[in-house]
Amino acid sequence: MKIGEHMKKKITKINSDLNPSNLMHSTKIIIFFILTILLLVVLLFRIGYLQFIQGNYLKGLAYQQQAINQIISPKRGNIYDSTGKALAISAQVDTITINPLKLKPNSKDEKAITKYKEDIAKALSDIFELEYDEILKKVNSSSNVETIVKKVEQEKVEKLKNWMKENNISIGINIDEDTKRYYPYNAVASNLIGVAGNDNQGLSGLEASWDSVLTGTPGKLVSSKGSDKKEIPNTAQTYIAAENGSDLNLTIDLNIQTIVEKYLQQAVDNNNCTRGGNAIVMDPKTGDILAMASYPNYNLNSPYEANSTLAESFKNESLFKMWSNKSVSETYEPGSTFKVITSAIALEENITTTDKAGDFYCKGYEEFDDVNDKKIKINCWSTTPHYSQTLRKALCNSCNPAFMQLGARIGAPTLYKYYNALGLFDTTNSGIAGEQTSIFHKLNTVGSVELATMSFGQRLNVTPLQMITAISAIANDGNLMQPRIVKSFTNTDTGVVTEVPTVKVRQVISKSTSEQVRSLMESVVTDGSGRHAAVTGYSIGGKTGTSEPTDANKSEGYVASYVAISPVENTQLVLLLTLYNPDPENKINGHQGGLIAGPVVSQMLSEILPYLNIPSDSNNDTNDSNDLITLPNIKNKTVAEAEKVLESSGFSNINIICSDDKNTALVGEQVPKPGSKLQDSAIIMVYSTSDTTRTSVEVPDLQGLSASEATKVLKEKKLNISIEGSGTVISQDYSKGTNVEEGTIISVTLKQKLTSVH
Numbered sequence: 001m002k003i004g005e006h007m008k009k010k011i012t013k014i015n016s017d018l019n020p021s022n023l024m025h026s027t028k029i030i031i032f033f034i035l036t037i038l039l040l041v042v043l044l045f046r047i048g049y050l051q052f053i054q055g056n057y058l059k060g061l062a063y064q065q066q067a068i069n070q071i072i073s074p075k076r077g078n079i080y081d082s083t084g085k086a087l088a089i090s091a092q093v094d095t096i097t098i099n100p101l102k103l104k105p106n107s108k109d110e111k112a113i114t115k116y117k118e119d120i121a122k123a124l125s126d127i128f129e130l131e132y133d134e135i136l137k138k139v140n141s142s143s144n145v146e147t148i149v150k151k152v153e154q155e156k157v158e159k160l161k162n163w164m165k166e167n168n169i170s171i172g173i174n175i176d177e178d179t180k181r182y183y184p185y186n187a188v189a190s191n192l193i194g195v196a197g198n199d200n201q202g203l204s205g206l207e208a209s210w211d212s213v214l215t216g217t218p219g220k221l222v223s224s225k226g227s228d229k230k231e232i233p234n235t236a237q238t239y240i241a242a243e244n245g246s247d248l249n250l251t252i253d254l255n256i257q258t259i260v261e262k263y264l265q266q267a268v269d270n271n272n273c274t275r276g277g278n279a280i281v282m283d284p285k286t287g288d289i290l291a292m293a294s295y296p297n298y299n300l301n302s303p304y305e306a307n308s309t310l311a312e313s314f315k316n317e318s319l320f321k322m323w324s325n326k327s328v329s330e331t332y333e334p335g336s337t338f339k340v341i342t343s344a345i346a347l348e349e350n351i352t353t354t355d356k357a358g359d360f361y362c363k364g365y366e367e368f369d370d371v372n373d374k375k376i377k378i379n380c381w382s383t384t385p386h387y388s389q390t391l392r393k394a395l396c397n398s399c400n401p402a403f404m405q406l407g408a409r410i411g412a413p414t415l416y417k418y419y420n421a422l423g424l425f426d427t428t429n430s431g432i433a434g435e436q437t438s439i440f441h442k443l444n445t446v447g448s449v450e451l452a453t454m455s456f457g458q459r460l461n462v463t464p465l466q467m468i469t470a471i472s473a474i475a476n477d478g479n480l481m482q483p484r485i486v487k488s489f490t491n492t493d494t495g496v497v498t499e500v501p502t503v504k505v506r507q508v509i510s511k512s513t514s515e516q517v518r519s520l521m522e523s524v525v526t527d528g529s530g531r532h533a534a535v536t537g538y539s540i541g542g543k544t545g546t547s548e549p550t551d552a553n554k555s556e557g558y559v560a561s562y563v564a565i566s567p568v569e570n571t572q573l574v575l576l577l578t579l580y581n582p583d584p585e586n587k588i589n590g591h592q593g594g595l596i597a598g599p600v601v602s603q604m605l606s607e608i609l610p611y612l613n614i615p616s617d618s619n620n621d622t623n624d625s626n627d628l629i630t631l632p633n634i635k636n637k638t639v640a641e642a643e644k645v646l647e648s649s650g651f652s653n654i655n656i657i658c659s660d661d662k663n664t665a666l667v668g669e670q671v672p673k674p675g676s677k678l679q680d681s682a683i684i685m686v687y688s689t690s691d692t693t694r695t696s697v698e699v700p701d702l703q704g705l706s707a708s709e710a711t712k713v714l715k716e717k718k719l720n721i722s723i724e725g726s727g728t729v730i731s732q733d734y735s736k737g738t739n740v741e742e743g744t745i746i747s748v749t750l751k752q753k754l755t756s757v758h
Contacts, residue, residue, distance in 0.1 A: 074216030075179050076200050077245035077492060079193060079207075081254040082290075087193055088207070088300075090179040094157045096128070096148040100141045102172035120173075124148055127159050150198065151180040183300035189257050191294040191325040192485075194433060195303040203303075204323040206248065206485065209433035213489050216245035246498075247490040251288035256281055259607045260291040266735050267579055267600040268295050270703065271591075275557065275580030278326040278464055281608065282574045284472035284565075286502045287481030289430075290573065292465075294326040328435040331461035332578060335547030335593065336381075336398045337471075337563045338457025342406060343395060344474045344517045345418045348509045351409050354516050355390045360402035362386035362394075368448045376449055378404065381546070395520050396528025398544060398594075400456045407455025412446040415454065421508045422470040423480060424462055430483040438462040458547050468576040471563050474517050475541075475571040478509035522568045530562070532598030532751060535605045536724070537616035539568040542601070544594035557581030562597035566605060572614060577601050599730040603749055606724065631684070633674035634667050639688055642667045650680045655718070655742070658688040665690065671743035672720060678745075682720045685743035694741050701736035702729045702748055710748055718742040725750035 079088035098120075105116040121136035128149045138146040157175060164173060181196045194205015202211035219242030260279045268277045281291040298307045307322055324330070346352050352359055364385040368376045380386065380400045386393075394402035407415065419425060419440070427435045439461040441450050453459040465483060473480035482503035490497050509517075521541030524530040530542035545561035561578040565571045577600055582591045590596070610616070629650045634642035639662040646654050658665050668689035672678065687694075697717045702710045707723050714721050722745050733747040734740055 073178055073200065074218055074242040075244040075492070076181065076196060076216065077214040077247045077489070079214075079248045079250065081250055081252045081257070082288075082487060083253060083255070085254045086184055087189060087250070087252075087254070088196075089182050089184065091182050093151045093153055093178050093180040095150045095176045095178045096124070096152060096157075096160065097174045097176065098124075098139065098146050098148060099172050099174070100139055100143060100146060103139060104172075119167075120169075123163050123167075124160075127156055127163065128152065151178060153180075185254070186299050186301060187297045188254070188261060189252060189293070190297045190300045191323065192252070192292045192327075192432070193300060194323065195300055204320075205325065205433050206250075206431075209431055210248055210486065210489075214245040214248065217243040219243070244492045247492055248486050249488045249490065249497075251283075251286075251290065251484055251487050252292065253290050255611055256608055257291040257293065259611075260604055261293045261295070261297070262733065263600050263603045263731070264293050264295050264577070266731060267577070267596065269735060270731075271560075271579060271596045272583035273579045273581055274583075276326065277577070277579040279575065279577045279604070280327055280464055280468050281604075282468050282472050282483070284476035284481065284571055284574050287469070287472070287484045288487070288502075289483055289485050292325070292327050292432075292485075294324075296322070298322050325432065325434055326578075326580075327464045328430065328432050329463075331436060331439055331463050332559050332561075332580070333460065333547035334457045334462055334467050335545035335559060335561060336400075336457055337467065337543045337545035337561055337576075337593075338460075339395060339398065339403050339455075340474060340517060340521065340543050340563065341418070341422065341470060342403055342410070342415075342455050343391060343520060344509055344513055345415060346391070346406050346410055347516050348418075348513045349410065349414060352391050352406065354392050354520060357390060358388045359391060360389045360394050360399070360405055362389060362397075362399050362401040364401070366401045366404045366452060368452060370447075370449060378449075378452055392520055392523050395543070396524050398524075398529045403456040404452040407451050408448070410455075412443060412451050412454075415451075416440075416443050418508065421480070421506060422473060423505065424466055424470060428465055428469050428483045430465060431485055432465070432483075435465070436463055438466055457545065459550075464576055464578055468563065468574055471565070471576070472574045473508050474514055475565045475574055477511040477514045478507050480505040480508050518565065518568050518571065521565060525564075529594045530564075530598055532594060532730075533562060533564050533601040533605070535566075535602055535609065538566055538605065538609050538614070540605065541565040541568045541571075542598070544592070544598060546591065546593045558584060558591045560591055560593040560595075560597050562593050562601045564601050564605065566609060567614060572612065573608070575601060575604060575608075577604070599749065599751060603731050603733075606749070627679060628677040629680055629682075631670075631672060631674055631676045631678055631682075634670055634686065635674070637667050638663060639665045639667055639686065642670075642686055646684055646686075651678075651682065651684050653681055654684045654686060656686045657691045657693075658686075659691055660688060668692070671741050672745050676745060678720060681715075683715070683718050683743050685718075685741070696739040696741055699732070699734045699736055699738045699740055699746060702732050702746070703736075705729045707748075707750060714746055720745045722747040723750060724748070727751045 076090040078086055078090065080086055103117060103120060105112055107113070117139045118136065121132060121139045124130065125132040125135045130149065135148065138148065160175070179200065183193065192205055194207040195203050196207045197203050200215060202208035202214065207214065219240045260281060264277055264279045276295050278294045279291065280289065282289055296307045299305065303323070304319065347354070362380055362385050365377050365379045368378065370376050378400065381398065386397045386399045386402070389397065389399060389402055424438050425440065427437045450459065469480070469483055482505055484500060484502055486500050488497050488499045518541050521543055522539060525534050525540045525542045529544050533542045534540055542562060542564040547559045549556045549558065557580070559578060559580055560582050561576065564575045566573060577597045579597055582596055584591045632645055632649055634645055637645065639656060639658045643654060643656060665688040667686055669687040671685040697719065700713050700717065702713065705713065706728055710729050711721050719740070720743065724747070727750045729748045730751045731749045
């Protein structure tokens with residue numbers, strides 16, 4: 001067989017054509033395989049991206065979805081005065097919320113559910129004195145949480161707890177701990193302390209400037225929840241305790257603050273000071289602020305209610321004005337009180353001495369050339385020239401021409417060097433909110449007119465705190481101290497006390513110059529324009545001030561002020577009183593600082609100095625001590641026995657309020673208080689324990705009355721009198737119109753008829 005024939009036999013002939021669908025099937029498998037590989041690659045990349053790049057972010061999201069975070073509010077620190085009295089406290093209150101979706105009874109009946117929710121709304125609205133319809137709307141809400149009321153006192157919370165217990169309600173109504181800010185003394189030091197908002201943040205005053213210390217750090221409680229948004233029971237909880245805020249311990253003394261505010265209010269009201277007033281008391285040795293008062297003030301417990309000044313035109317900007325602290329937030333022209341600084345600079349630079357005869361000459365005015373070569377005449381405040389004077393006499397007379405001459409001798413560059421050293425170009429770094437700084441001419445713009453007006457304290461502006469800080473440096477042997485308002489703060493969790501140290505900024509003048517200036521200031525009180533600030537038995541140095549407004553700001557009116565130091569040797573306090581826009585038409589006192597501010601300073605010091613146990617060189621009282629009787633303590637004696645005790649002590653005007661038998665009824669109260677020194681004709685009110693009703697009377701206006709006239713007027717109203725000084729009444733410790741109990745002692749200060757002083 002041939003090879004060719006053999007091969008033909010092996011070849012099988014395919015009769016059908018090639019089918020392309022078989023090839024398509026294979027292609028699909030290949031494509032599917034490739035896509036699967038690509039998908040797996042993409043998936044791997046996605047997993048890697050989620051795991052390694054977005055892992056932490058997704059972990060955080062999961063945590064947020066699965067975790068229940070309950071914020072634990074820290075307790076805001078309290079604020080205390082220097083004697084430990086609480087000026088601002090945070091009391092425990094509660095916030096009431098509901099979970100509407102959880103407020104369901106066991107029954108599925110629609111009527112029962114409706115009744116159940118209506119009962120809850122009724123209870124909540126009644127307990128917390130809220131609108132029923134508003135509460136019912138919240139109870140029927142589809143929200144997870146609805147707030148019913150914030151800052152609830154414990155008494156109402158207890159009512160809610162009892163109601164929930166009686167009605168077997170354990171879920172859906174939440175009671176969360178919170179705190180509420182209280183101010184025990186209402187308006188006292190309001191512009192200094194400031195207020196805290198509902199969210200535990202300081203809004204003004206020390207509450208704002210020391211907010212980071214007072215606030216603390218919130219804590220939290222973390223637990224887990226499931227997909228149904230409910231807490232998973234028996235799961236681990238994380239508790240992070242809140243760090244409570246620290247307590248502030250101020251340098252303010254509440255007693256001194258109260259004294260200052262009492263007389264400041266009287267001064268503003270009596271002199272119709274339409275722009276109010278302020279007063280500061282400072283310890284010059286430490287820079288401690290013992291009192292800082294602004295008037296009008298406001299009630300810290302209702303800070304959004306307008307005070308009397310703003311009641312008629314109350315707007316948001318007025319609210320912040322009401323909250324502002326005049327001592328640091330407003331500047332003023334210090335007027336002649338600034339002459340103390342000019343005197344200190346001149347003495348330190350050896351430009352003059354205190355008692356050089358004929359050193360200055362006052363013809364009633366000084367003349368200067370202005371930029372247009374026109375003559376400008378600047379008058380002395382007095383219409384009668386002072387003629388030849390020493391520096392001491394010029395300060396006693398508050399003579400403007402003498403100080404214009406002195407300023408020209410010193411020169412602007414030297415004045416500015418000392419202004420800067422006394423801290424008058426910067427804020428004082430007191431830590432008090434809203435502190436502003438001064439306004440002076442730029443040195444290169446100071447001409448002869450500007451130099452003249454600066455020398456006696458006009459056409460420059462400082463804050464009262466800057467002014468008293470500078471005067472304190474002069475009184476403190478030349479040492480400038482940084483004002484201190486916070487003495488220390490206490491960590492309420494650990495009890496650790498952190499002291500805020502006193503800071504000596506620099507020495508500005510020598511001790512010798514300080515002694516000379518203090519001597520000049522004493523002469524102002526004993527022999528000069530500041531005599532109305534004198535206090536019997538104490539050495540007082542002072543300087544009056546009256547600045548007039550510029551022509552462009554006539555509506556701002558005059559500023560009457562007085563700065564005082566005491567004692568003159570080893571000075572322990574400095575007091576600055578400033579009254580804004582007193583009534584210039586006041587026929588009794590006028591508008592000058594010596595007339596309207598001096599007597600008020602005397603009143604303040606007459607109470608502050610004994611309180612600070614500063615020794616007096618005289619214990620003489622205007623009331624003859626031989627004519628005064630000490631009121632005995634008759635409390636808890638029978639009324640009949642008390643009457644005999646009072647009569648045997650020498651009192652004749654005894655008023656007994658007793659509805660029971662005098663022989664068995666006990667004395668519950670007496671007015672005045674035991675230990676008071678009174679005349680034998682004084683009115684004594686005796687109340688039995690069962691007679692608690694008191695009769696109040698309105699204090700009359702005693703201004704301008706003699707001692708006998710004032711005594712008679714008060715006696716007609718069943719009020720007693722305590723007299724200091726002689727002449728006519730210039731002030732009284734209870735303002736006219738104040739309601740007091742019968743028998744109350746009204747302390748009055750008398751002075752000889754006032755004469756015009758600058």
